[in-house]
Amino acid sequence: MTRERALQTAMGLADAGGIGSLSMRKLAAELGIEAMSLYHHVRSKEDILDGMVDIVFSEMELPLPGEEWKTAMRRRAESTRAVLAKHPWAIGILDSRTSPGTATLRYLDTVIAFLRAAGFSIAMAAHALSVLDSYVRGFAMQEASLPLDQSGSIEAATESILEQQHMMSNAFPHLGEMAAELILKPGYAYGNEFEFGIGLILDGLDGALAGEGAEAARNAPTGAGSAASPTVG
Amino acid sequence: MTRERALQTAMGLADAGGIGSLSMRKLAAELGIEAMSLYHHVRSKEDILDGMVDIVFSEMELPLPGEEWKTAMRRRAESTRAVLAKHPWAIGILDSRTSPGTATLRYLDTVIAFLRAAGFSIAMAAHALSVLDSYVRGFAMQEASLPLDQSGSIEAATESILEQQHMMSNAFPHLGEMAAELILKPGYAYGNEFEFGIGLILDGLDGALAGEGAEAARNAPTGAGSAASPTVG
């Protein structure tokens, strides 16, 4: 029995049945011990959740040094989305840990280092982190709560949805139209909306970065507009 | 005793002490009845959560007919953020309700109607809803989990944070630099990042809309590029 094995088993339980099916008693049973024995390896259930969240961060792909920044941030976003789809219970508690683990801190540090090396000022790196991660986590949250079939399209096979669809078209015509003309059509998968948003945000960051670079160049025309020193006051 | 009063009291409990402090027994006590009596007015705790989420949607400001769309969407985003800051327990369960209430459906229908009237195709309205709401909810989630003082800046007064800050600067230098040079500086408030992201997304949508309008004009040069008919196949 190690803390590591307890965390891995806890991840398995949460992945399989949601965070609600993770209890100290069930986890202990899975490990072949009594619930009270767990407290020799972890401090509390909160401690277990801290450890689980840190494992989730450790599974996310990091940007590679030298990679073009938009490519790197797009890959990071897609990796985050994939990891959160595998561990949907983690979405709501990713940020709420009061004591972030080392994998979490290393993850953040590496992303910030990458952005700085790519020419982002400290303030612009904070902007980029905020808008990208807010979007990716919000999207993961919405995606996690959809009734999806295995192709990723909305599960419309049940009678109840079709009934609702009919009622909706009368009481809520625009929602009904969007459902009928787009969302419930065979080709539509909500997951594809991700690409639109991430592209839009990366292009926007590109523009903001160019504007900042131009401004820096005006203020200090000899500098290369690169990353070494902070440009924020 | 009515369902309405039960929901309002439940909201008060959740607002005050988080969703964890909302139990059927405590709610009943607050209402002056026994826990079991609640089941005469609501079907289950899930039913209560459904009702609470619908009330949260009813508190969000809707776009006004005729309003300029970027203004309207910015106001909607800020209102959503404010409502979710008042009811942080709602952020993680907003989308996960399997049976949305009438306020929720009316809210969505009104927003879609507004976007269609502003010239968005069905597909572009879906894009806009997805990227805006993912961002706003993701941001609300991150904001809800920060240790903020009343001015909205990070609470840096505790020794433990300063200690961590010192350790961090060695092990995680870029994170440490961002903390020291930006986040822990007196003027900084994480909430101000919201404006950067929402502006970036609205500008991006503006460009996408113009592109779509130009394409529609090429395909049917006599049309005004307006909202009446769907342009999605």
Next chain:
DNA sequence: ACCTGAACACCGTTCAAGT
């Protein structure tokens, strides 16, 4: 050092019994 039975203070919900 590691494990555990009993216990405490909680949960959501059912059911039969009251008015």
Next chain:
DNA sequence: ACCTGAACACCGTTCAAGT
């Protein structure tokens, strides 16, 4: 129709007692 006591099957956690 509305309320409720007792009960069931759960929680996280403490504590004294075992090896």
